[in-house]
Amino acid sequence: MKFIRYADGPRTGWALVEGPLARPLTQAPWLGVRPEGHLLPLDSLRLLAPAEPTKIVAVGKNYRDHALEMNEGIPENPILFLKPTTALNDPDGVIRRPRLSNRVDYEAELAFVIGKTARRVKPEAAWDYIFGYTCLNDVTARDIQKGDGQWTRGKGFDGFAPVGPWLVTDIDPSNLAVTARLNGQVKQASRTAQFMWPIPELLAFITACMTLLPGDLVTTGTPAGIGPMKPGDVIEVEVENIGILRNTVSEEYP
DSSP: OEEEEEEETTEEEEEEEETTEEEEBSSOGGGOOOBOSOOEEGGGSEEEOSOOOSOEEEEEOOBHHHHHHTTSOOOSSOEEEEEOGGGEEOTTOEEEEOTTOSOEEEOEEEEEEEOSOBSSOOGGGGGGGEEEEEEEEOOEEHHHHHHHSSSHHHHOSTTOEEEEEEEEOSOOGGGOEEEEEETTEEEEEEEGGGBSSOHHHHHHHHHTTSOBOTTOEEEOOOOSOOEEEOTTOEEEEEETTTEEEEEEEEEEOO
16 A cells, blocks of 8 residues: 655645545554545645654664765664654755854665554564565764764754655565666666665664654665755656655755
């Protein structure tokens, strides 16, 4: 199934996608798929980030080739960091370059949304806790990340987590193509089969230290090929069997 979070005039909500139409739901789909109202034309709706997280948990250096391009060695364990919920950005939303940074990078990633409270999850039970999958761009102020020596500020600016275009269930995430295109030119191209820590291991590692709540968003790392974006650029993140997340880059904050 494919779900969207949408705006229709002043109204926002969740809907189940049925071909060119959207069937509104009474609540977020991980709480139960309960239709309401009339079908709406999908192309008449403005898509919003298909997640309502209490936190965004991100994984660094989960592709060996990306770890090597960063010249910081291969980690012994997954590297975790948090992005604030204010970093959420919508499909077709604008990524605003902050004045504080001279280099803002794209990072194409597969992300997943938690469907039920997850604490101390065993790897073999991981799939029971994942509701669905989406695309995410882990936008990063690279100079700030490197200068600070830790990642919170460089990855936490408002709008630095575009997500979408929709949330897809019932797919196998173990070998999906992950691609980034900058102004139509392929910059990143890999597959989730190249993860150093597959999703079940990641979920077990994360929930050994923190509880994930329904709606929380977990993103799984980016492959090699990261690079800068400038105002006027169009960045696309595509994950096989999910879709294309497209955003534009604007001038600096006013």
